[in-house]
Amino acid sequence: MCKNHGVAYVRPGEVEVREIDYPKLALGNRKCDHGVILKIVSTNICGSDQHMVRGRTTAPEGLILGHEITGLVIEAGRDVEFIKVGDLVSVPFNIACGRCRNCKEGKTGICLNVNPARPGAAYGYVDMGGWVGGQAEYVMVPYADFNLLRFPDADQAMEKIRDLTLLSDIFPTGFHGAVTAGVGPGTIVYVAGAGPVGLACAASCHLLGAAVVIVGDMIPERLEQARSFGCETIDLRQETPLDEAIAQIVGVPEVDCAVDCVGFEARGHGADAGREMPATVLNSVMDITRAGGSIGIPGLYVTGDPGAVDEAAKIGSLSIRLGLGWAKSHSFHTGQCPVMKYHRQLMNAILYDKVQIAKAVNVQIISLQQSVQGYKDFDGGAAKKFVIDPHGMIPN
Numbered sequence: 475m476c477k478n479h480g481v482a483y484v485r486p487g488e489v490e491v492r493e494i495d496y497p498k499l500a501l502g503n504r505k506c507d508h509g510v511i512l513k514i515v516s517t518n519i520c521g522s523d524q525h526m527v528r529g530r531t532t533a534p535e536g537l538i539l540g541h542e543i544t545g546l547v548i549e550a551g552r553d554v555e556f557i558k559v560g561d562l563v564s565v566p567f568n569i570a571c572g573r574c575r576n577c578k579e580g581k582t583g584i585c586l587n588v589n590p591a592r593p594g595a596a597y598g599y600v601d602m603g604g605w606v607g608g609q610a611e612y613v614m615v616p617y618a619d620f621n622l623l624r625f626p627d628a629d630q631a632m633e634k635i636r637d638l639t640l641l642s643d644i645f646p647t648g649f650h651g652a653v654t655a656g657v658g659p660g661t662i663v664y665v666a667g668a669g670p671v672g673l674a675c676a677a678s679c680h681l682l683g684a685a686v687v688i689v690g691d692m693i694p695e696r697l698e699q700a701r702s703f704g705c706e707t708i709d710l711r712q713e714t715p716l717d718e719a720i721a722q723i724v725g726v727p728e729v730d731c732a733v734d735c736v737g738f739e740a741r742g743h744g745a746d747a748g749r750e751m752p753a754t755v756l757n758s759v760m761d762i763t764r765a766g767g768s769i770g771i772p773g774l775y776v777t778g779d780p781g782a783v784d785e786a787a788k789i790g791s792l793s794i795r796l797g798l799g800w801a802k803s804h805s806f807h808t809g810q811c812p813v814m815k816y817h818r819q820l821m822n823a824i825l826y827d828k829v830q831i832a833k834a835v836n837v838q839i840i841s842l843q844q845s846v847q848g849y850k851d852f853d854g855g856a857a858k859k860f861v862i863d864p865h866g867m868i869p870n
């Protein structure tokens with residue numbers, strides 16, 4: 475029997491690597507003939523994991539984390555017809571059945587059949603269906619033919635694995651944020667947040683032809699990372715109001731499109747830069763986005779937050795100035811990114827050198843044992859995207 479190890483959530487501020495069950499092709503007591511078992515080649519730590527590890531969700535002790543998975547198929551169930559043993563594949567973080575109404579409409583982030591509690595599921599995530607996570611050596615993936623993206627040439631893919639590993643979540647997520655904000659040739663964009671999703675979004679804006687991409691954050695190293703590939707930046711620790719800071723860059727105090735790559739743990743501006751203000755990004759992007767503009771909101775907002783700043787926020791009720799957005803006819807786009815909508819095209823953009831996404835988000839490869847430290851460094855604001863290499867398969 476093969477052994478397996480994975481990263482477990484222990485308590486707020488603590489994760490550990492522990493021995494876990496080797497995955498079975500099963501869903502409870504039922505066989506999972508449409509599933510595969512993957513030997514994991516790379517699996518990334520995400521800002522979404524940090525919400526759980528900071529104790530800001532109801533994640534249970536022992537939850538095996540990890541939803542950003544790339545791996546080698548080592549076993550395939552009887553009903554898997556097109557994916558083969560030996561394929562190197564990217565796993566969308568959304569688990570989708572391919573059979574329900576939403577999947578049929580391409581809305582794989584809200585599949586109706588993979589989570590009894592609510593629409594939408596993911597590996598290793600609170601409230602997302604109880605699926606075992608993939609910050610591990612091996613994982614089971616259901617509905618394999620539908621979910622998986624096979625890389626056309628495994629050897630070539632290994633050479634670009636630092637980039638391709640980002641297809642399971644943050645590259646499509648950042649891209650989706652940009653697309654839903656209406657980014658296109660010649661647009662002026664504000665991206666809130668210079669974490670990996672914000673940086674992936676900024677790189678996506680360039681790919682989509684934006685004229686100017688302005689990234690705001692309060693962590694200088696992350697802003698420096700954004701400047702390294704041609705973004706303008708705003709340090710939100712400074713007192714200058716956001717609209718004035720934008721005017722200093724583009725001559726007018728507004729942008730065409732804005733993307734919230736921060737979510738509910740947002741902090742304020744200036745003197746409030748250290749203080750949590752969960753609605754601040756949503757309110758400030760309504761201020762600065764032109765009338766008629768769109769706002770992409772990949773940043774996560776929750777229905778339950780035990781560590782919230784006030785009672786309302788504990789159930790996800792935030793004080794949003796919707797009247798302003800309404801008056802400006804803004805469009806808002808929320809929710810999980812339907813990864814499958816974008817991953818094939820973004821894979822080709824990587825394979826044909828149209829984008830340097832690993833460089834933009836500053837990928838750093840670590841071992842499974844180093845993941846505990848990786849969580850700490852990421853939480854400390856490192857300008858890095860940590861990618862776990864559980865079997866030591868990634869070339870230097």
Ligand SMILES: NC(=O)c1ccc[n+]([C@@H]2O[C@H](COP(=O)([O-])OP(=O)(O)OC[C@H]3O[C@@H](n4cnc5c(N)ncnc54)[C@H](O)[C@@H]3O)[C@@H](O)[C@H]2O)c1
Nearest residue numbers: 521522667669670671691736737740741772773774810811
């Ligand atoms: N919708 C999806 O499918 C999806 C997928 C992946 C991640 N996410 C979410 O996207 C968000 C970002 O992920 P990440 O990995 O980059 O996380 P992260 O925590 O590394 O980055 C968030 C950044 O926002 C900055 N920040 C805080 N307040 C700010 C403010 N008011 N204005 C501008 N920046 C501010 C922080 O300093 C930090 O650098 C998270 O909420 C994550 O859960 C959503």
Ligand SMILES: [Zn+2]
Nearest residue numbers: 520522542643
């Ligand atoms: Zn993620």
Ligand SMILES: [Zn+2]
Nearest residue numbers: 571574577585
């Ligand atoms: Zn479905």
